Amino acid sequence: MKKSLLAVALSLGVGAAHAVSVDTTGEVVNQCTFTSVTPGEFGSNVIDPTKLSTSHVGGTGAQLSFTYTGQPTMVISGPTAFSTAPDLGEIVPAFTTVASTSAKGSLTFSGNTASTKYTTGSSDQLDLGITVSTGSETNFPQGTFTAATEVTCS
Numbered sequence: 796m797k798k799s800l801l802a803v804a805l806s807l808g809v810g811a812a813h814a815v816s817v818d819t820t821g822e823v824v825n826q827c828t829f830t831s832v833t834p835g836e837f838g839s840n841v842i843d844p845t846k847l848s849t850s851h852v853g854g855t856g857a858q859l860s861f862t863y864t865g866q867p868t869m870v871i872s873g874p875t876a877f878s879t880a881p882d883l884g885e886i887v888p889a890f891t892t893v894a895s896t897s898a899k900g901s902l903t904f905s906g907n908t909a910s911t912k913y914t915t916g917s918s919d920q921l922d923l924g925i926t927v928s929t930g931s932e933t934n935f936p937q938g939t940f941t942a943a944t945e946v947t948c949s
Contacts, residue, residue, distance in 0.1 A: 825865035827948030833858040844934040848926040856924040866914045873907035874942040881938030886929045893924040
């Protein structure tokens with residue numbers, strides 16, 4: 796009788812080992828978090844007043860410090876016009892943007908856009924510079940000039 800009960804118990808799975816699969820799920824998102832943004836400033840170009848530049852006397856390039864996750868692509872779009880400027884009259888400004896990062900070095904622009912993909916590391920610093928030319932022999936007029944560079948990361 797004991798043998799019969801044991802056979803029935805084993806056939807019903809009583810006392811048999813059970814297994815379960817437990818999943819752990821998470822998502823990696825390609826993203827950047829800008830932790831510090833320092834605006835740039837145009838400097839005076841007394842040698843060639845047909846140009847404004849962040850690299851001339853009194854000028855400084857903008858800086859962005861950031862952290863990232865995943866393998867994000869950073870896209871830098873340089874300005875094509877001033878955000879604010881005095882009346883330029885006949886002047887049609889021509890913009891040149893330069894950018895470099897601590898991790899990637901100098902970035903190559905095609906037109907006014909450059910991009911780079913991050914696959915290693917977790918933080919970097921982006922340095923931006925702008926040179927603007929009047930495109931003629933006419934000097935820039937007196938006033939305050941602002942040009943915005945757009946940086947996206949996804």
